[in-house]
Amino acid sequence: MTSVASARQLDATVFRGDVIGPADDGYDTHRAVWNGAFDRHPAVIIRCAGVADVIAAVNFATSSGLPIAVRSGGHSFAGLSVADDAVMIDLSPMRGVRVDPQRRTARVQAGVLLGELDHETQAFGLAVPSGVVTHTGVAGLTLGGGIGWTMRHHGLTIDQLRRVDLVTADGSFVQASADENADLFWGIRGGGGNFGIVTEFEFHCVPLGPQVLSGPVIWPMQRSVEVMRFYRDWCADAPDELMTAIVHRKAPPLPMIPSELHGTPVVMVIPCWSGDIEAGESFIRPLRRFGHPAVDACAPTPFVAHQAMFDPSFPAGRWYYTRSCDVDELSDEVIEITAEHSLRVASPLTSFPIWQRGGALARVGDDETAFGGRTAGFTYNITGCTEAAAGFDEERDWVRGFWSALKPWHAGVYVNFLGEEETDRVRQAYGPAKYERLRLLKAKYDPQNVFRLNQNIAPS
Missing domain, CATH: 3.40.462.20 (Vanillyl-alcohol Oxidase; Chain A, domain 3)
Known part of the structure; x- marks a missing residue:
């Protein structure tokens, strides 16, 4: 397969992670997602070791013309982390968590699972409000909002989010916070993976437990x-x-x-x-x-x-x-x-x-x-x-x-x-005014709808 061959060349030059094709050992293991109802076969799986790998993977996928499926925890009900004949950009090797107990912050890479984040923060009597199953990915949970067991006390996961690093559809690296690219920061807090691939999150931690x-x-x-x-x-x-x-x-x-x-x-x-x-x-x-x-x-x-x-x-x-x-x-x-x-x-x-x-x-x-x-x-x-x-x-x-x-x-x-449902249900998740604002934001950061294998918001 030409795409796999091209990806192997990428692997030999600038890529630190693994490139896995259908004939390789580990292909069936790494294409599997949490919801067993979905049995999909990507053209190639690119397992990223860091931000440079994510940029290279996005550039490879867009130049090859193949659709992109992004996996962090692989936990979506709709199995959106994998797709047939797509480039599966797998962030699960990126598992770093750094807690600063003095500033009460946690820097969390995109492949981290909720249980891993809890393990690190609870060592200091802290927590990031998160979901309800520990093998859920932090990335997908956060980008959708993040309801969980402490949301009535400390809000949603996004309510404690302070900053993200993100790779856009053209391979650019950007940061977003209340002070930098504030429009993007608004959108990723609930807008899902529509605007790019978040590679790292910075959260405020709250005192909790043990x-x-x-x-x-x-x-x-x-x-x-x-x-x-x-x-x-x-x-x-x-x-x-x-x-x-x-x-x-x-x-x-x-x-x-x-x-x-x-x-x-x-x-x-x-x-x-x-x-x-x-x-x-x-x-x-x-x-x-x-x-x-x-x-x-x-x-x-x-x-x-x-x-x-x-x-x-x-x-x-x-x-x-x-x-x-x-x-x-x-x-x-x-x-x-x-x-x-x-x-x-x-x-x-x-x-x-x-x-x-x-x-x-x-x-x-x-x-x-x-x-x-x-x-x-x-x-x-x-x-x-x-x-x-x-x-x-x-x-x-x-x-x-x-x-x-x-x-x-x-x-x-x-x-x-949401599962695999019609566009009207995605619109219902936001309401008409907010949905139109998200469409404008999508047109700014992903006008070609490169990141469309998600609960998709089409660019206006």
């Missing part, structure tokens, strides 16, 4: 309506220190769950209190006493352990399908629909969360970043999961039916929870 008060409180799913109604009223005036998720699923065979519940439908509320533990115990107590829960596993927990809580439910290689939406509130109608559809789940691996919003993330002005939907009440991440192809169509149909039933209450969508 322990949080967290863990699931579980009831049989048949009680979902009463549990969700209680939950809605209980968390309505919650302080910022409390973040919660409601999860419906079949109970996994974990030691904390009695064996007689294994495989049965359950509803759980998972709190994460990131403030004073004693104050958290007091606030969470009514939830733990409501309706005699079957399991109460809420306890002081190391923050890094809490961050990894969902890892067993979302391992790499399983088949995932998701549709997402924000809702303003958990009305009685929304609760009834949620309970009804949750009882129809067939796969024991399907586990879908409803994320509480509000708090600090809602107090940032909507126009301050490209991220859309700061005022939503809750985010539905309706995700079906199977081990492989068997049963996947059934779970996908369940997801679509559930999402459609909620359509009258849709109030936006989180761009990182």
Whole structure:
């Protein structure tokens, strides 16, 4: 293949990373992404060791005329990190993290995973607000906004972002911050990978941990309506220190769950209190006493352990399908629909969360970043999961039916929870005015839409 041969010449001259073609050892390993439902074959995989490699890879891809897929953590629901007959620019070898505990900053390369960032920051009692599965890539999470377990207390990941280094479509290296290329800095905070390849992030770190008060409180799913109604009223005036998720699923065979519940439908509320533990115990107590829960596993927990809580439910290689939406509130109608559809789940691996919003993330002005939907009440991440192809169509149909039933209450969508969906859904993630502003920014930094294998914003 000519493109692979050309890439090998690049490798022999200016490239420090690895260039892998379809016939090479490691090709199948490095083309694989988290969502096993996608089995794609890039023309060549270019694994970058640093910024110079990224520049060389972008220049090679544009001169060859091949599309570019960018991989950091490879964790997108839509499998956008890899594409057939494309140049896959793999940032995963770039794993450096440097924490400055005096300035409370962290410089993070584009291949770093959330668990690796937590490991470095927690050594100093610090954290960067981030997501909920530790093998998620920092880059993709941040560029979409970054919702997670501390967002009500400390905002989204982008709310602690201070600077980025970025390679544009013409191979130029630029920096963006509030003081330099401020228009680009606005756009990358929520606009995804549309404007270039970010090679390094600088974050402000917040004091956190080492322990949080967290863990699931579980009831049989048949009680979902009463549990969700209680939950809605209980968390309505919650302080910022409390973040919660409601999860419906079949109970996994974990030691904390009695064996007689294994495989049965359950509803759980998972709190994460990131403030004073004693104050958290007091606030969470009514939830733990409501309706005699079957399991109460809420306890002081190391923050890094809490961050990894969902890892067993979302391992790499399983088949995932998701549709997402924000809702303003958990009305009685929304609760009834949620309970009804949750009882129809067939796969024991399907586990879908409803994320509480509000708090600090809602107090940032909507126009301050490209991220859309700061005022939503809750985010539905309706995700079906199977081990492989068997049963996947059934779970996908369940997801679509559930999402459609909620359509009258849709109030936006989180761009990182989009699958392979139509342009209108991307527009809905930002709203019409912000979307047009992003299109103008795209025309400035990527007028040929070189970076289009993403939740794409076409240049105006």
